[in-house]
Amino acid sequence: MAGRGAETxxxxxxxxxxxxxxxxxxxxxxxxxxxxxxxxxxxxxxLALYALILAPLAGEGVEIGRVIRMLILHDLPEIDTGDVPIHSGNGLTHHGAAQMAAEEAAAARIFGLLPGELSREFRALWDEFEANETPSSIFANALDRAQPVMLNIACGGGTWTEYQVTRQQLQDRVGVKIQRGMPELWDWLLQRSDGMLAG
Amino acid sequence: MAGRGAETxxxxxxxxxxxxxxxxxxxxxxxxxxxxxxxxxxxxxxLALYALILAPLAGEGVEIGRVIRMLILHDLPEIDTGDVPIHSGNGLTHHGAAQMAAEEAAAARIFGLLPGELSREFRALWDEFEANETPSSIFANALDRAQPVMLNIACGGGTWTEYQVTRQQLQDRVGVKIQRGMPELWDWLLQRSDGMLAG
Ligand SMILES: [Ca+2]
Incomplete structure (x- = not known):
């Protein structure tokens, strides 16, 4: 282990x-x-399982392996910051400036624990996910929004009931990203959420 | 959604x-x-994160993407059977004939929920993991054994204390598979588990 262990x-x-x-x-x-x-x-x-199962809905240029790597590591900075519910604070807290600065600091600390090259690779994947601009990250972000919708549908409302989420709010906070990555899926989910939204 | 949704x-x-x-x-x-x-x-x-992070320890012929897919789905049959602790029943229950037959039936039911091609792909990956013969599955199985060892080391004994596991039992039940997939790691783990084993 001595030699190679130290190297790696x-x-x-x-x-x-x-x-x-x-x-x-x-x-x-x-x-x-x-x-x-x-x-x-x-x-x-x-989410990683979602990526494997919904791969046929992915758009052109999406690399499923890359999507899965992104999804496996995308929430690690929450170890320091916690998760901010998307419907909390009237939908404004989730991508607020304070929250994003805290997540940046958390990403620097947590990915900084890794050896150089791997540290840069993980940070780059996290940045790519956050920027939501490449085909793979657009698909990954769509999955990250679709899975909680599925949980809410399964229990008949869930956080929508808790936060009194309207159809328009769901469209703005969640639908936009799902439509961008998996246009076919959004209609399907919206149809099945009928009667569970606040208005 | 109509056309393509039905197709997929x-x-x-x-x-x-x-x-x-x-x-x-x-x-x-x-x-x-x-x-x-x-x-x-x-x-x-x-485990999927372990695969990404410990990839440099993988032997020749290991495809990390394949390892990750295997690890994401390998425990799904436990939805029907539950997890059998590796040190329970004096180490004999885990791969007993009854348990293995139950897991086969569970895999058939659960992967059978998927559309044809994907169902076969998932079942094949699960069979490959269980057979532990290909380079990718040998590495995946080594990770599946190493992660619980790490949890026990982190808490100073854990299930080893609970089941009074000896050094020899750990070698037989866990060490063999770890050594096969990541020979360098096993010495490292054994060294750090010193004083936490029953004898
Ligand atoms: Ca298991």
């Missing part, structure tokens, strides 16, 4: 993986089938 | 993704940093 920074990699364990304690607003709130680690797993 | 079996895919949500309620023996037991969905996420 195994100790640092294992410390990072131990730190990542904390994502399992970051709680989201949405609820799983059993009624308890979802955590960000299992949410990230579900 | 979107409704079936979404039903499968809703069913997969139940993996978040399958509880494992090991405990995360906070002290609560880990569930199989967040465990699967952690």
């Amino acid at each position: 920074g195994v100790a640092a990699r294992l410390r990072f993986l131990a730190e990542a364990d904390r994502l399992k304690s970051v709680m989201r607003a949405g609820r799983i089938h059993s009624g308890r709130r979802e955590n960000s680690a299992e949410h990230s797993w579900h | 079996g979107v409704a079936a895919r979404l039903r499968f993704l809703a069913e997969a949500d139940r993996l978040k309620s399958v509880m494992r023996a090991g405990r995360i940093h906070s002290g609560r037991r880990e569930n199989s969905a967040e465990h699967s996420w952690h």
Whole structure:
């Protein structure tokens, strides 16, 4: 282990993986089938599965392997910041300047735990996801918005009821991103959410 | 959505993704940093991250993308069977004939929810993982054994204390698979587990 272990920074990699364990304690607003709130680690797993299963809906230029890597790591900065529910604070908190600055600092700390090259690779994937401009990140962001919609549909309203979300608010906060990455899916989801929205 | 939606079996895919949500309620023996037991969905996420981070330790012929796909789906049959702790029943229950038959039936039901081609692809990946013969599956199985070892090291013993696991038992139940996929890592892990084992 001596030589190659040092080269590849195994100790640092294992410390990072131990730190990542904390994502399992970051709680989201949405609820799983059993009624308890979802955590960000299992949410990230579900998204990776979404990517595999909904790959045929992906647009041109989407690399599913890249999407999955992005989804696996995209929430890691929440270890420091927590998850901000998309419908909280009248929908304004989620991408507020303060929240985005905090997430930047968290990304710097957490991806900074990794050895040089891998650290840069993870940070670049996270930046790509956040910028939402490449085909792969547009698809990844659409999945990240679609999965909570599916959880709400499964339980008959969920966070929509909790935050009294209207159809227009859902369109603005969630629909835009889903439509951009998976236009076919949005109509389907909207149809099935009928009667669960506030107006 | 009409034409392409039907072709790609979107409704079936979404039903499968809703069913997969139940993996978040399958509880494992090991405990995360906070002290609560880990569930199989967040465990699967952690394994996918392990694959990305420990890729430099993979042997020849290992395709990391394939490893990640395998790890994302490998525990889905536990939705029907539950997880059998590797150190329970004196280490004999985990790969007992009854358990393996139950997992076969569960894999048939759960992957059978998917449209034809995807169903076959998922089942083939699951079979490959279980057979543990290809380079990618050998690496995936090594990760599946290494991550719980890391959780036990992080909490000073965990399931080893609970099941009074000896060094030899750990070698037989866990070490063999880790050594096969990541020979360099096993020494490292064994060294750090010193004093936490029953004998
Ligand atoms: Ca398992």
